[in-house]
Structure formats: C-alpha cells, structure tokens
Amino acid sequence: MSRPRILFILTSADKLPDGTPTGWFLPEAANPYVHLSPHVDIDWASPKGGAPPLDPAGIKHARKHLDEESRLLMEDEKAKGNEKQSGYEHTMKLSEVRRALRYIHYDTDGSVDDSEEGLVGGHGPVVDLARDQDSINLAAHNGKVVAAVCHGPGALVEVKDKNGASIFAGNKATAFSNQEEHEVGLADKVPFLVEDKIKELGGQPKPGKRTLDGSGHPG
Numbered sequence: 346m347s348r349p350r351i352l353f354i355l356t357s358a359d360k361l362p363d364g365t366p367t368g369w370f371l372p373e374a375a376n377p378y379v380h381l382s383p384h385v386d387i388d389w390a391s392p393k394g395g396a397p398p399l400d401p402a403g404i405k406h407a408r409k410h411l412d413e414e415s416r417l418l419m420e421d422e423k424a425k426g427n428e429k430q431s432g433y434e435h436t437m438k439l440s441e442v443r444r445a446l447r448y449i450h451y452d453t454d455g456s457v458d459d460s461e462e463g464l465v466g467g468h469g470p471v472v473d474l475a476r477d478q479d480s481i482n483l484a485a486h487n488g489k490v491v492a493a494v495c496h497g498p499g500a501l502v503e504v505k506d507k508n509g510a511s512i513f514a515g516n517k518a519t520a521f522s523n524q525e526e527h528e529v530g531l532a533d534k535v536p537f538l539v540e541d542k543i544k545e546l547g548g549q550p551k552p553g554k555r556t557l558d559g560s561g562h563p564g
Contacts, residue, residue, distance in 0.1 A: 348386050351461045353378070354480060354500070355391040355436060356469025359398035361534045368398035370467035371407050373494045374433065375418035377463060382424070389431040392477045394438035400467040402529075439479035466495025466521070471536050474500035495521050499539045502546060513548030520550065 355369040378387060391397040407415035418424050418433075426432015462483060464470060474480045477500075484491050484504045493501060498520035504512050520539040526532040540550045 348384070349461070350386045350388060351381065351463055352442065352483075353387055353389045353433075353463050353465060354439070354474065354483075355389065355397040355433065355465050356467060356473055357391045357393035357397050358469035358472035361468060361472060361531070362536060363534050365468075365531065365534050366398075366401050367468040367472065368400035368403070369433075369465050369469060370400045370403035370495060371415045371418070372403060372410075372412050373466040373497075375407070375412065375414040377492075377494075378421075378424060379414040379417050382421075387424075389426060389433050389436045390439050390442050391436040392439050392473050392480070394436050394441070396434045397436055398469070400469065403467060439477060439483065442479070442483065461490045462492070464491070464493040464497035464500045466493075466497045468496055468531060468535055470496045471499035471539065475502055475536070493520075496539060499537070499542065502537075502539075502542050511546040511548070513543050513546040515547055517549045517551040518543050519552065522550065522552070 353374060355374070356367075359366065359368055361367050381387065406412070423430070424432050426435035428435065431437050464474065464480075464484075480500055481503050484501055485506075491501070498518060501512060506512050520543060523532065523538050523540045526535065526538055526540075532538065543550050
C-alpha cells in the first residue's frame with residue numbers, strides 16, 4: 346500500500362515591493378516536514394521551481410531559538426532533493442505539478458484524487474502565491490486538505506469554492522495577524538495584510554494555532 350503524499354508549496358519571491366528581503370520561513374517548513382516525513386512522502390514546488398529563497402528572518406529565528414527541526418531539515422539530503430526528486434533546493438514549477446506528480450490523478454472535473462497540500466509561510470506568499478494561478482488552481486481543485494501556515498493563508502485569498510464564493514466567506518480562519526505584522530515592522534511594506542483581507546472576503550480572523558472551517562487548516 347502506497348504512503349500518503351503531501352505537496353509543500355514555497356514562495357519564489359525574494360523581496361517585498363519596497364525591496365525588503367523575504368522568502369520561505371525555515372521553521373514553518375521544518376516543523377511539519379520533520380514530523381510528517383516518517384509517515385508520508387513529501388514533494389516540493391514553487392512558482393519558479395529550482396531553489397526558492399529562504400527568508401533571512403526565518404534563518405535568524407531558527408538560530409536564535411536553537412530550532413531543532415530547522416537543523417534537521419537543513420541536514421536532510423532527501424529534503425534538499427536532486428535532479429530526480431523534488432526538495433526545497435530542487436522544487437518543481439507549480440505549472441508542471443499536474444504532469445510531474447504521478448500520484449495526483451485528476452478527474453474529468455479537474456478535482457484531485459489523491460493528495461494534500463501545505464502552503465509554507467514567510468512574507469513571500471502574499472507577494473507571488475496570492476496571484477499565482479497555478480497555486481490558486483491547485484488549492485481550488487484539490488478536493489483534499491489544504492494547510493497554510495502564518496502568511497500561507499494569504500496564498501488562498503483568490504481561491505473560490507464550488508459555488509464561486511471565497512473559501513473564507515462565513516468561516517473562521519487563523520493567519521498572521523495585523524498586530525504581529527506591526528510588531529515585525531512590515532505592516533506598511535506588504536502588498537496586503539492577511540487579517541484585513543480575510544475580513545474583506547467575509548471571513549472571521551481567529552487567534553490560535555489552526556482554524557478554518559471546511560477542508561482548510563491555516564495556522
């Protein structure tokens with residue numbers, strides 16, 4: 346019996362509109378990877394493919410807090426990937442995911458038969474993933490669980506349900522808050538505040554580690 350598979354999606358954005366460096370946040374990929382990889386197979390993708398930029402703030406955070414999961418991820422050769430197997434240094438292009446991942450079987454209506462998806466945070470997702478049509482399509486047509494960490498829910502703001510409504514409309518959702526954005530000094534540098542956008546789309550921002558009614562799990 347084959348193991349379950351999860352697709353980790355990383356940002357390809359290396360800077361915010363004002364030039365502030367960004368990327369994917371190391372601990373937010375490391376923690377789920379280390380705990381999930383013994384039980385599931387993990388693939389990696391990003392809008393541009395290749396080696397997406399690491400957010401310098403994430404590296405600093407991991408060092409400051411002696412984050413063990415981050416150390417394990419950075420030392421894991423399988424997680425880095427190679428020319429034959431995707432990893433965080435060898436991601437697939439999102440536009441090629443449907444063709445490249447044999448474990449994803451698309452029905453005639455475009456829904457995915459066998460996969461789950463994780464959107465890794467860092468400020469990058471609000472720069473590129475929020476408007477990347479391949480990312481939007483994968484989340485909208487997944488039919489399985491979509492998990493999003495920190496700014497990851499920002500990649501879902503254009504995703505609609507089967508009735509054409511925002512997946513946030515009428516639902517509670519957890520994401521990086523306005524207060525947190527002000528605390529890190531980037532509230533006036535990001536394209537949009539995730540908390541405000543969730544409200545605008547009819548959602549109810551909820552503090553906590555993981556909340557979204559339905560098949561999404563932002564946190």
